[in-house]
Amino acid sequence: MTNTLNEAPLGGGGADAAFGSTEVVRLESVRKVYGGGRNAVVALDEVSVGLRQGSFTAVMGPSGSGKSTFLQCAAGLDRPTSGSVVLDGVKLASLGENRLTKLRRDRIGFIFQSFNLLPALNVRDNVGLPLRLAGRRPDRAAVQEVLERVGLGGRLHSRPGELSGGQQQRVAIARALITRPAVIFADEPTGALDTTTAREVLVLLREAVEGAGRTVVMVTHDPVAAAHADRVLFLADGRVAGEIDRPSVEQVAERMTRLGAAGANR
Numbered sequence: 001m002t003n004t005l006n007e008a009p010l011g012g013g014g015a016d017a018a019f020g021s022t023e024v025v026r027l028e029s030v031r032k033v034y035g036g037g038r039n040a041v042v043a044l045d046e047v048s049v050g051l052r053q054g055s056f057t058a059v060m061g062p063s064g065s066g067k068s069t070f071l072q073c074a075a076g077l078d079r080p081t082s083g084s085v086v087l088d089g090v091k092l093a094s095l096g097e098n099r100l101t102k103l104r105r106d107r108i109g110f111i112f113q114s115f116n117l118l119p120a121l122n123v124r125d126n127v128g129l130p131l132r133l134a135g136r137r138p139d140r141a142a143v144q145e146v147l148e149r150v151g152l153g154g155r156l157h158s159r160p161g162e163l164s165g166g167q168q169q170r171v172a173i174a175r176a177l178i179t180r181p182a183v184i185f186a187d188e189p190t191g192a193l194d195t196t197t198a199r200e201v202l203v204l205l206r207e208a209v210e211g212a213g214r215t216v217v218m219v220t221h222d223p224v225a226a227a228h229a230d231r232v233l234f235l236a237d238g239r240v241a242g243e244i245d246r247p248s249v250e251q252v253a254e255r256m257t258r259l260g261a262a263g264a265n266r
């Protein structure tokens with residue numbers, strides 16, 4: 001396990017191996033309880049899920065169903081109350097805070113609804129930031145290449161404030177890709193974008209999966225966004241309430257309506 005950390009260089013880890021068969025993330029009987037006593041809230045209730053390398057999974061469910069908690073636990077941002085999470089061959093519970101931080105930095109990419117770029121840094125430096133944080137000098141050619149991949153090869157010196165929302169999210173995708181992470185976790189990545197721009201972002205995430213063999217996990221409320229994934233995982237009341245492989249927008253919307261109705265009847 002320790003070896004996995006040491007031997008997984010930033011430039012290439014498990015995700016570059018033959019993808020499609022092995023699980024890069026495994027949650028086993030994960031339970032997350034916030035608070036205690038009468039105020040205890042069970043946000044995740046015995047969730048067991050595996051995510052294959054080179055797959056694109058959307059996580060959906062009614063408000064409060066546990067999607068964010070799922071993402072936080074799977075990405076090592078929060079610790080489950082019980083159960084285990086194995087990411088890129090490493091059991092997260094066995095890591096102290098420093099090693100967990102290093103694993104997140106080296107092996108995970110994050111994309112947020114609000115982009116989370118640093119306004120004072122230009123595009124090139126924002127993209128290179130994860131490498132700098134890891135103590136590495138960003139390779140200019142690699143930064144250029146990843147920015148070209150997201151269609152921003154000509155905007156190296158722009159600052160985030162000079163870019164549209166869609167362009168900023170594309171910078172965030174480039175930043176997530178630069179470390180060649182085992183998994184990219186995206187929390188509502190299209191939530192702040194219009195339909196056309198959202199589609200561009202989803203196509204880029206799809207390309208990261210198909211072209212580079214990345215593994216993407218995306219929380220979304222949008223059935224159209226979810227239909228870009230290989231699989232949609234539905235949560236309700238902190239439990240896995242079903243899944244759809246190769247989802248269509250209609251299938252996802254219909255399932256969400258049923259889950260929403262079930263929640264409203266409680």
Ligand SMILES: Nc1ncnc2c1ncn2[C@@H]1O[C@H](COP(=O)(O)OP(=O)(O)OP(=O)(O)O)[C@@H](O)[C@H]1O
Pocket residue numbers: 034035041042043061062063064065066067068069070
């Ligand atoms: N820090 C916290 N302290 C207490 N309860 C929490 C905390 N975070 C989440 N919860 C509760 O856990 C449950 C699941 O929350 P979570 O944010 O994971 O749901 P979600 O599906 O992401 O919701 P939404 O779609 O509204 O963002 C909810 O009942 C929520 O109120």
